[in-house]
Amino acid sequence: MTQADDNQPTDGAARYGCLEAHEDAELAVADRLHPTALARFKAHLRGCSDCRRMHAVMDAVYRGPDPAASGVGIVRGDREFAAILRRVPLERPQPWPQRLLHTSGVVALASTAVALVVTLVSPGQQPLEHMPHSGVTASLGSPSAAPDHEVEHSGDEPGVAAHQAQVDYGRVIAGRGFLSTRGDGPPVLTDTFTVGTRFATEPGQSLQVGLLGRILANFEAGTDIEWTQAGPAALDLTLERGLIAVRYERQPEDPVLNIHTPSALVRVVGTVFTVEVDAEGRTMVSVLRGEVEVLNPEDQALIGEVQAGYRFDMERSTYTDVGRTEVRVAMPLSNEGPGHGDVVRSADGTIPGSWVVPGLPAAPSLRRLENILIPAPLPEPRERPQVARSDRRYAGPLAAAKADDGQGLIDKLVRDAAETRREEGRAALEHCKSLYQSAQSRYLSARCLTRFMAEHGDDEDLVEGHLLIGILRMDFANDYPAAKLAFQTFLERAPTHPEAELARYRLWLANIEHGDVPGAIERGREYLRRYPNGKFAGKILQRFPKLVSEL
Amino acid sequence: MTPTAPAFAEPTDAVADAPHVEYLSSAEQFMLSQARAGNPRALRQFYDEHQAQVRGHLYRLLGPDSEIDDLVQTVFARAFIALPSFRGNSTLSTWLYRITTNTTHNLLRQRFRRGRVKAAFQWWLSGRAAQLQASQSDVRDEAGRVLQHLAPDLREVFVFYHYEGLTLQEIAQILDKPLSTIGDRLTRARKRLHELVTTT
Numbered sequence: 216m217t218q219a220d221d222n223q224p225t226d227g228a229a230r231y232g233c234l235e236a237h238e239d240a241e242l243a244v245a246d247r248l249h250p251t252a253l254a255r256f257k258a259h260l261r262g263c264s265d266c267r268r269m270h271a272v273m274d275a276v277y278r279g280p281d282p283a284a285s286g287v288g289i290v291r292g293d294r295e296f297a298a299i300l301r302r303v304p305l306e307r308p309q310p311w312p313q314r315l316l317h318t319s320g321v322v323a324l325a326s327t328a329v330a331l332v333v334t335l336v337s338p339g340q341q342p343l344e345h346m347p348h349s350g351v352t353a354s355l356g357s358p359s360a361a362p363d364h365e366v367e368h369s370g371d372e373p374g375v376a377a378h379q380a381q382v383d384y385g386r387v388i389a390g391r392g393f394l395s396t397r398g399d400g401p402p403v404l405t406d407t408f409t410v411g412t413r414f415a416t417e418p419g420q421s422l423q424v425g426l427l428g429r430i431l432a433n434f435e436a437g438t439d440i441e442w443t444q445a446g447p448a449a450l451d452l453t454l455e456r457g458l459i460a461v462r463y464e465r466q467p468e469d470p471v472l473n474i475h476t477p478s479a480l481v482r483v484v485g486t487v488f489t490v491e492v493d494a495e496g497r498t499m500v501s502v503l504r505g506e507v508e509v510l511n512p513e514d515q516a517l518i519g520e521v522q523a524g525y526r527f528d529m530e531r532s533t534y535t536d537v538g539r540t541e542v543r544v545a546m547p548l549s550n551e552g553p554g555h556g557d558v559v560r561s562a563d564g565t566i567p568g569s570w571v572v573p574g575l576p577a578a579p580s581l582r583r584l585e586n587i588l589i590p591a592p593l594p595e596p597r598e599r600p601q602v603a604r605s606d607r608r609y610a611g612p613l614a615a616a617k618a619d620d621g622q623g624l625i626d627k628l629v630r631d632a633a634e635t636r637r638e639e640g641r642a643a644l645e646h647c648k649s650l651y652q653s654a655q656s657r658y659l660s661a662r663c664l665t666r667f668m669a670e671h672g673d674d675e676d677l678v679e680g681h682l683l684i685g686i687l688r689m690d691f692a693n694d695y696p697a698a699k700l701a702f703q704t705f706l707e708r709a710p711t712h713p714e715a716e717l718a719r720y721r722l723w724l725a726n727i728e729h730g731d732v733p734g735a736i737e738r739g740r741e742y743l744r745r746y747p748n749g750k751f752a753g754k755i756l757q758r759f760p761k762l763v764s765e766l
Numbered sequence: 767m768t769p770t771a772p773a774f775a776e777p778t779d780a781v782a783d784a785p786h787v788e789y790l791s792s793a794e795q796f797m798l799s800q801a802r803a804g805n806p807r808a809l810r811q812f813y814d815e816h817q818a819q820v821r822g823h824l825y826r827l828l829g830p831d832s833e834i835d836d837l838v839q840t841v842f843a844r845a846f847i848a849l850p851s852f853r854g855n856s857t858l859s860t861w862l863y864r865i866t867t868n869t870t871h872n873l874l875r876q877r878f879r880r881g882r883v884k885a886a887f888q889w890w891l892s893g894r895a896a897q898l899q900a901s902q903s904d905v906r907d908e909a910g911r912v913l914q915h916l917a918p919d920l921r922e923v924f925v926f927y928h929y930e931g932l933t934l935q936e937i938a939q940i941l942d943k944p945l946s947t948i949g950d951r952l953t954r955a956r957k958r959l960h961e962l963v964t965t966t
Contacts, residue, residue, distance in 0.1 A: 237960075240960070241956065241960055269963055269964055271905045272905055272908050273963045275906050275908070275909030277928055279826050280826050280906070280929075292814070295813075295835065296810055299839045299842045302840065303846050305843070306843040466806065
């Protein structure tokens with residue numbers, strides 16, 4: 216006890232010592248002590264260090280640990296989620312016969328150990344190394360004994376995108392733009408490109424590209440961007456100016472996408488978003504689904520986290536709602552739509568339900584672009600000021616990327632089918648064709664053609680439709696299982712069709728982008744055996760040089 | 767895209783039962799239906815929405831502990847397995863609290879038994895002087911140590927009530943105990959904590 220215990224009551228007040236303070240401590244912490252008693256309690260604390268200490272500890276006990284100490288970042292959460300998925304099979308309860316077997320195994324092991332000890336201490340017995348293996352110990356190799364350390368190290372397993380044949384290559388899906396190799400390198404004249412490719416779109420153009428088989432990106436007019444790095448852990452794009460929209464259906468093992476702008480680094484772990492660098496070099500990030508981190512490009516310090524539904528202006532550090540412009544740019548990336556049973560889900564122009572657009576009704580019929588609220592007058596169509604360029608990249612007939620491999624076939628199919636179908640079929644096909652003409656609406660043609668094939672798919676003349684649908688499912692929905700099924704259906708029904716070569720090439724490509732490298736090698740081998748001088752043989756050998764032995 | 771999520775439990779009769787709407791929003795019902803089918807995006811959404819709750823609760827229950835991350839993984843792995851049998855008789859957070867409690871209860875009991883013997887031995891060995899020396903340390907650390915001296919059954923109730931802000935009815939639902947038992951445990955927990963704080 217301290218001097219406070221010796222305080223004598225004054226003015227008729229009752230004595231208030233450490234004992235009373237201890238009794239009132241809990242009430243004081245809970246803020247339920249009468250004001251008069253609280254005043255005496257505090258007065259006592261001022262003169263008693265032990266009780267001050269007691270009160271501080273009691274207060275800390277009732278307040279609890281600081282919740283801020285229990286947070287987790289995006290990337291760390293991503294790793295943890297992957298670890299959880301790996302752990303699921305291990306946590307599954309074992310059926311009782313297996314548990315019984317496991318228990319009996321432990322008992323048998325103990326018995327064996329006792330027998331070994333007896334053997335060791337007993338002279339004249341057979342040496343240990345000559346003992347026959349007990350059949351019981353074999354039963355101890357149950358799955359429950361293994362996995363702990365495997366869980367610890369399984370984070371080092373290569374992801375689905377570990378093979379260079381998938382990681383280092385991208386494809387032009389649709390649209391027009393100028394592609395060139397890094398620096399003042401030559402233009403890229405095929406629909407396949409590698410790391411180091413630079414993309415530029417002039418006013419009136421837009422370009423859609425696929426990277427890694429997971430990323431679908433839409434480059435708006437006036438965009439200048441370069442694919443600077445690719446690897447199993449990270450994939451980097453450098454955006455100098457313009458507006459891009461990206462959809463990344465990232466799995467836990469896939470690389471993180473980094474987008475560098477002049478003033479920010481946008482780190483993405485799987486989402487739908489847009490990044491814009493305006494004429495003044497300012498960076499704006501809008502997120503429609505998921506979440507992205509905006510970092511300082513110099514020290515990687517976190518500047519802001521952008522949640523779905525928000526638009527982040529980095530220079531002003533302000534958040535506003537995403538607008539119609541961002542949603543319009545991202546719409547060609549949409550692959551969600553109503554689908555039932557065996558019918559694949561294809562985009563129908565409805566803003567996907569998973570996209571967060573403030574003010575947009577939840578009813579699917581109302582989730583249209585025109586229903587997005589516009590808080591301020593819409594900006595004029597983006598006519599970006601042209602940057603004076605000394606190189607020749609924007610001039611001449613080379614200023615357009617070569618069209619997709621299937622373009623010729625698609626045009627031919629559409630023409631041929633339109634001639635042979637009934638009148639209503641012809642009209643429906645014309646509609647699909649009109650959708651396919653524009654890079655901005657091509658993503659809708661998959662749904663249109665799926666419906667068309669459902670109505671007219673029995674016609675033998677339309678077997679090529681499976682190939683067409685496969686291409687669209689692969690390019691716009693990243694739905695590789697559906698695409699492979701469509702290609703295989705086409706090859707089964709028309710193995711000698713003139714376009715069978717394209718179908719086999721696409722099947723090979725779908726395997727790569729799906730991450731099935733062994734399957735891709737097998738498909739590539741099959742292609743090279745059938746078409747040793749085929750027009751796609753070079754592309755296959757570029758990614759799998761070892762297949763040259765097949766020629 | 768092929769989901770990398772492992773196969774989940776086979777559908778049971780419980781799956782066919784629609785979850786009770788009164789506890790789940792339509793968005794949660796949709797997410798649950800997707801998560802039960804093993805949709806990685808839905809599972810990730812489930813994890814994102816509740817990991818802070820689970821991690822925070824474990825932190826408040828165990829204090830700073832190297833095993834918290836491991837326990838979070840265990841809790842969610844068990845939750846993913848049990849999703850098909852979740853009938854919606856409670857909110858998702860209550861259901862997760864129950865899994866968290868079942869996961870940590872044995873660990874708490876083991877640690878408490880070991881810690882009790884150790885603490886008693888140290889008390890006998892060093893006497894009051896050691897306690898006075900320890901009082902120089904941070905108040906927050908000392909509060910954590912005091913809480914560790916609380917029996918697991920009492921600590922769980924105290925943490926749920928005072929730190930998580932749950933009602934006695936909710937705690938009774940999580941721990942599957944009568945309401946009177948929960949009230950009794952809370953009273954005993956407060957009394958024991960008062961003793962621990964005022965005698966150190």
